[in-house]
Amino acid sequence: MQLEEYIKKTRADKNILLMTHIVLGYTSLEVNREVIRQMVENGVDLIEMQIPFSEPMADGPVIVKANQEAIETGTKVRQCFDFAAEMTAAHDIPFLFMTYYNILYQYGVEQFFKDSKKIGIKGFIIPDLPPEEGEEFFRLSREYGIDPIMIYAPTSTEERMKYLAGYGSGFIYCVARKGVTGKQTDFDKDFGSYMKRCRNSTTMPLAVGFGISSREDVETLVGIADIAVIGTKTIKVVEEEGIDAVGSFISSLR
């Protein structure tokens, strides 16, 4: 639907797009606001906003800690929506929600779609929701026109990838390697054949995430992927160098 179109259009001018990831409420919504501002100003093309969850099973230690602290400092799902509404209004790039399924389930899955639609969220990334469990979710995503971003893993067969692609839209999130977020990725021979498999299985744009942290990483992906996803690294930049370092970090990537 709308995301695929946006990506293809934007790709006309850029050899690769950047999608960044932030954890809402970490270290505060004020910090998120400033980080997002700098990201957008420095040319980020899409932003996935993670609504924190107490059991982030697929995340690595940095993001786990961010989730946990965001919850501990009182970040509520309601506030995440309000903040997201503010962001979509302020910035002219697509925003996605990334979170675990229980957040939708408690909110009420349809209500979650309805409210997300209302505030202009373009896609959902739900790492613990395989198509086998997502009947309602995929029906609603068609109904509300929000892209369900499917995830490919290095362990996915081509057959499985095609099956997954049948449920998704917008783009495919290709997890660069086994494991959780936040560890460095080796772009070795296996990675090449994995990406070939991804490419063969869908015509949707491909985003690659997990362990992308430098200009070299991003360059490696040019020609192979459409979007490079920067996750853990921006959290580390803020933690280690402060909010003001985000802009220059982002602009250094491409």
Added chain:
Amino acid sequence: MQLEEYIKKTRADKNILLMTHIVLGYTSLEVNREVIRQMVENGVDLIEMQIPFSEPMADGPVIVKANQEAIETGTKVRQCFDFAAEMTAAHDIPFLFMTYYNILYQYGVEQFFKDSKKIGIKGFIIPDLPPEEGEEFFRLSREYGIDPIMIYAPTSTEERMKYLAGYGSGFIYCVARKGVTGKQTDFDKDFGSYMKRCRNSTTMPLAVGFGISSREDVETLVGIADIAVIGTKTIKVVEEEGIDAVGSFISSLR
């Protein structure tokens, strides 16, 4: 043999005899020497000298501790014999050895009799040697003419007492109550019927021990027993009031 005769003769002048007990080597042989001197001077009629043993199963805490310390300070069986020889030479009353069977067993049972005979020991009290286990012991006691002192207990039937008497000579040691040495004894109705049973079962003199510690105790035994045995109490007197208190304690008893 000789003990029974001695007791009967001595009893002609006294309504009850006194037998005292000491643990050899506790707190030292020097102390033993002085204690024995005072005992004899104050009219004690027989003395049982306990050769210390590491496992004094039938003794109470005071005598257990005395045994243990005597061994710890290096008291050897050989020294006990030498000391006993000195005592039998110095004092004109009968001395007995009291000990556990293992002391004889290690020494060599026959050698133990031979050496005891040589130094003039008149009797043996071995609380862990019932007639059923004492074939060699009783044979040797006849051979060497040393009286094996049999023990009666309140739990002994009259039949059993008669059986025991068949093995003993000299006198019978009537344990005044159940339990180990050193605790106060109640001379109640049961005690009376017990002593009657003892009396019925033998013509030998009767000694009563376990918990005899005062003039009143001794007086109670007059007419019932031939010998009152003072055990733990003298150890306590020495511990609490010093060696010099032994003489007056003994003379206070009768």
Added chain:
Amino acid sequence: MTKTGYYGNWGGAFIPEVLYETFRELNTAFEQAKKEPAFWQEYTDLMSTYSCRPTPLTHAENLSRHFGGAQIYIKREDLNHTGAHKANNVMGQGLLVKRMGKKRVIAETGAGQHGVATATMAAKFGFDCTIYMGEEDVMRQRPNVFWMEKLGATVVPVTSGSKTLKDAINEAFRDWVTDMDDTHYVMGTVCGPHPFPEMVAWFQSIIGMEARKQILSQFGSLPSRVFACVGGGSNAMGVFQGFLDDADVELVGVEAGGKGLESGQHASRLAGKDGSAGVAQGYKTMFLQDGDGQMCDTHSVAAGLDYVGVSPILTDLWEKRRVRFAAATDSEVMDALELTMKKEGIIPALESTHAFVQAFKEAGQLNEKQAILINMSGRGDKDIFTIANAFDDPSWKEFIIGKGAEYAA
């Protein structure tokens, strides 16, 4: 879209894509094993030569007399090798791992029982072994940590989240998504994504099969009620399966009441009113969570019951009213433990004692011609630090102070 692994409305497999193949392989191996009578035979042979199955059923005559009601029978899972029912599941999964040709196992553990059992199985089968354990549980169950290490396992203290069982599960999954080719995750209870609930229930069903036979032969008829404590629910499912088809046998699951159902400090997902439907740790069940779906901190004196979720199979049986749920508070547990020790010479694990509490409450409602059965999931030896502490035992404290001073010197 095939929806497998559901029990009524509960269960499923909410897993990250990277584990899809691993689960496919596991499902295949499990389905295959289930079909082969030789596999179950191999399993029972192993359990009867390495552990001591069948475990006995003990008639608790003194307790029965004490309460003056039903005859109380105790199924003795404490006599298993490693001291709890956890051995059943673990040895069964060990056989599956051998079939699948994997060389490494990982597991989460709360009380440490499942960790010790897994480390034991790994030693026996020659697997590498890593155990994830909440840092708080590492503290309260140190003896078990010591044994796991001595058995050759690596114990990783988990410092995220509430530092208890649920966080150890998350961490085990994080290991698994990194290292699935050679590694099997030995889930310790009837929770998690399909096929775990079904698989663990299958291996644990040996408890109920034995118990049913035993009570029929020892007591002469079926029990009126069967009591089991419910952490994840594996020992409960184990014993309940022997009686599910016997409509007259009431099945009672006992959850951790902690400091009371009204206190907010408990782990009762079904017995109280605090649980709500949710999806986490790969499956759908009743969780203790807030309105946003964030999991709550739970509390129990028994580390093995201190968990936010519960078996989807039990949630289904609860919804269908086949299993009744109750809760036992920490202090009721200490009282029941003391009584059981003094009356029967039996020391149940703190987890297991929860089942005793409810059985004791109900024994008097029945008559002496009726029987009730308590599943004693494990022995209390492992809990000495917690129990001595709860009883405020002065000579124990003195002993520990002395030892501590000795080591500090």
Added chain:
Amino acid sequence: MTKTGYYGNWGGAFIPEVLYETFRELNTAFEQAKKEPAFWQEYTDLMSTYSCRPTPLTHAENLSRHFGGAQIYIKREDLNHTGAHKANNVMGQGLLVKRMGKKRVIAETGAGQHGVATATMAAKFGFDCTIYMGEEDVMRQRPNVFWMEKLGATVVPVTSGSKTLKDAINEAFRDWVTDMDDTHYVMGTVCGPHPFPEMVAWFQSIIGMEARKQILSQFGSLPSRVFACVGGGSNAMGVFQGFLDDADVELVGVEAGGKGLESGQHASRLAGKDGSAGVAQGYKTMFLQDGDGQMCDTHSVAAGLDYVGVSPILTDLWEKRRVRFAAATDSEVMDALELTMKKEGIIPALESTHAFVQAFKEAGQLNEKQAILINMSGRGDKDIFTIANAFDDPSWKEFIIGKGAEYAA
């Protein structure tokens, strides 16, 4: 003069007169019970419903492969209720006590296993219970003391003599001579005055009966050698009795070698040259004593083997060369323990590990068509303080220091 209760030159009943009647009564009750098949049936029923008899026989495949010799089989007495073979004897004597109508039991204990077992039996049968335990053993086996107390027993620390097992035995006798009418002394091993050696051996023979049947059915023929640790000798006698008539089965008793047979710090009465014939604690056997007959201080890392005497039955079998004796040192024991944990997932008690040491030394002398059998008398959980200490485990120490500081605060 009838000499009963002798095994060759050993045994007897060197008891104070005050106990004569008590022993007569005990002998009568025991002789009567031995004659009644119903008594043995009652005993085995109790053991199969309250403990988990028959205990399994485990084929230790990894250890067998490791040593490349005989097939190693382990008889799993650790899986008994309370964790050791001690339960067999204690429950048997409990049934006798019930017959005799007594209401109180006393016992000595070294490692604490016999004390826990007796306290357990007393709880089950409703007897009062007092346990005598050397002060030194109270220190090194504190968890067992805690459990005994919680089971309702009074534990009396014995401060006389060397403050270990032999002194606890003396103290128990001192209690008994005071209070014999209502009280039975539950002797914990095959020592002491007749009928204890015979009685304890009889109850423990259940081990060997089972083991013989099991190895015939699992391995297909008799083992070449049977290994058991020897403290007093009850677990050894228990298993040996299954094979005494099989002349080709070599029986090996393993004593505590402590710091070495030459060190003077051990508890080897038969394996070394330091033992000599003597009479103490009511019976005649080989003791560790000096030339005067004073008992020596013994040493072993395993409290349950730390004893000056040994079963008169075993001394007879040793003299007749039917049982061979060996010794295992403390450090050999720690190595064998570590290996057994890592290879088989089994944690033998320090006592039991002595048998493993000798079996490991000899396994390679045989071929894989032959079998050896190790009697694993108990589990090692109880020894955590000793084992963690011996392994010098830093995180254990840290944990204890922390707990100590918490309690001291």
